[in-house]
Amino acid sequence: MKAYRADVLTFQGHGAGASAHLQRDGYLVVGQGPGSPHPVFLAVGAAASVQQQLSRDLKVDLASVPCEHLPGKILAPGFVDLHVHYPQVDVIGSPATGLLPWLENYTFPQEMRFADPAHCAAVADVFIQELHRHGVTTALAFATSHPTSVNALFERARAARMRLITGKCLMDQHAPDGLRDATEQSLLDSEALIQRWHGVDRLGYALTPRFVPTCSAAQLQGAGELAARYPSTWIQSHVAENRDEVAWVAQLFPKARSYLSVYEQFGLLRERAVYAHGIYLDDTDRHLLAQTQAAVAVSPTSNLFLGSGFFDHAAAERIPFHYGLASDVGGGTSFSPFQTMLADFYVGQASALTTGQRAEYAITPQHLWWRHTAGAAQALGLAGVVGNLAVGCEADFLVLNPQATPLMARRVAQAHSLDECLFALIVLGDDRLIERTVVAGDMT
Numbered sequence: 001m002k003a004y005r006a007d008v009l010t011f012q013g014h015g016a017g018a019s020a021h022l023q024r025d026g027y028l029v030v031g032q033g034p035g036s037p038h039p040v041f042l043a044v045g046a047a048a049s050v051q052q053q054l055s056r057d058l059k060v061d062l063a064s065v066p067c068e069h070l071p072g073k074i075l076a077p078g079f080v081d082l083h084v085h086y087p088q089v090d091v092i093g094s095p096a097t098g099l100l101p102w103l104e105n106y107t108f109p110q111e112m113r114f115a116d117p118a119h120c121a122a123v124a125d126v127f128i129q130e131l132h133r134h135g136v137t138t139a140l141a142f143a144t145s146h147p148t149s150v151n152a153l154f155e156r157a158r159a160a161r162m163r164l165i166t167g168k169c170l171m172d173q174h175a176p177d178g179l180r181d182a183t184e185q186s187l188l189d190s191e192a193l194i195q196r197w198h199g200v201d202r203l204g205y206a207l208t209p210r211f212v213p214t215c216s217a218a219q220l221q222g223a224g225e226l227a228a229r230y231p232s233t234w235i236q237s238h239v240a241e242n243r244d245e246v247a248w249v250a251q252l253f254p255k256a257r258s259y260l261s262v263y264e265q266f267g268l269l270r271e272r273a274v275y276a277h278g279i280y281l282d283d284t285d286r287h288l289l290a291q292t293q294a295a296v297a298v299s300p301t302s303n304l305f306l307g308s309g310f311f312d313h314a315a316a317e318r319i320p321f322h323y324g325l326a327s328d329v330g331g332g333t334s335f336s337p338f339q340t341m342l343a344d345f346y347v348g349q350a351s352a353l354t355t356g357q358r359a360e361y362a363i364t365p366q367h368l369w370w371r372h373t374a375g376a377a378q379a380l381g382l383a384g385v386v387g388n389l390a391v392g393c394e395a396d397f398l399v400l401n402p403q404a405t406p407l408m409a410r411r412v413a414q415a416h417s418l419d420e421c422l423f424a425l426i427v428l429g430d431d432r433l434i435e436r437t438v439v440a441g442d443m444t
């Protein structure tokens with residue numbers, strides 16, 4: 001058992017009602033929980049309340065627990081990246097006129113390199129290091145269509161004791177040789193990977209149909225059947241990201257009510273299903289997400305970089321469904337959650353300008369941070385497991401140093417409220433703000 005003493009950032013509530021709390025000079029106590037195989041938080045909060053929690057629940061005196069005192073630091077939940085592509089580390093910053101040429105000219109050629117297990121292992125190492133350097137402790141990640149790429153990432157994540165969900169990309173049409181898979185074999189490979197990895201330590205498997213255009217009806221059907229047969233697996237894909245992509249799906253499925261409804265038709269909308277982007281949705285789609293408990297991964301740096309469009313926050317608050325923030329590296333430009341939160345704020349400001357919805361809905365820093373931690377965890381069906389500093393949550397957390405740069409120190413010292421402080425960190429923060437990333441109770 002170990003205690004950390006510093007300011008402690010926690011979250012309560014959810015959706016538009018989510019709020020943050022900063023406990024000045026609080027405690028975070030980490031140890032082996034009674035019901036969990038992984039280290040968890042045993043007590044969190046002000047000294048008196050932590051003392052009470054420990055003596056009541058564990059018959060332990062706080063004074064007897066080894067304690068690391070970190071004055072001036074903030075203990076915060078590890079970030080959750082709801083959508084990221086590990087094979088696209090080397091695609092970041094490749095400009096294109098839109099999603100489809102970007103896939104064809106940059107992304108598919110890079111992904112072909114993952115037929116080589118040595119390349120997979122090398123990139124998986126870099127990927128996990130980058131996540132941790134930026135304070136991301138949980139990720140839902142695409143691999144490529146090569147099963148070897150999935151094995152490499154699971155092996156590295158397991159060694160890092162990380163909560164990581166990934167899966168073999170399904171793409172049996174409209175994809176080049178070297179990436180295109182064979183329908184039946186792709187489903188057999190997915191099932192074998194589920195059996196090998198799903199639920200091992202902190203790892204989870206995600207059925208991963210790339211997006212409607214690259215998957216035949218038979219492949220989508222097979223993915224839906226696996227999703228029903230293995231209900232605790234995740235599903236990850238893309239939906240309604242780009243106008244040309246939406247038009248292509250309408251050509252492929254002329255009878256479908258919408259792009260999202262194609263996934264519904266194949267049994268791919270359910271809890272633990274996460275669809276990246278969701279820019280071109282209508283209200284019927286939003287109700288469908290709400291009913292099925294499927295979630296959207298909002299990826300603002302990617303949406304801006306590829307010129308895809310603006311996620312409609314006001315509509316997502318009007319018809320609430322689960323959504324959280326994501327880097328979408330390599331369409332996205334950065335692993336940093338601070339960059340993602342800031343880009344999302346810009347999108348909210350820009351849409352307010354064009355739609356006049358400013359008075360109706362404004363994105364607050366507490367809300368942004370929640371969408372990248374506890375809110376993203378909720379979208380994954382992992383509320384109470386990761387994404388917050390709460391008793392029973394797995395012991396993933398960050399030590400933030402608001403004095404990391406002279407400007408940040410100066411600005412934070414003049415913050416008069418939690419909102420002002422969080423805003424300053426979002427605007428000025430980068431990897432230097434992340435002094436330490438602790439995964440499953442261990443420093444990475």
Ligand code: GUN
Nearest residue numbers: 107210211238302328331
């Ligand atoms: N749609 C299908 N594949 C991809 C991808 O790799 N990145 C993004 N942003 N959208 C996609």
Ligand code: ZN
Nearest residue numbers: 083238276328
């Ligand atoms: Zn993506």
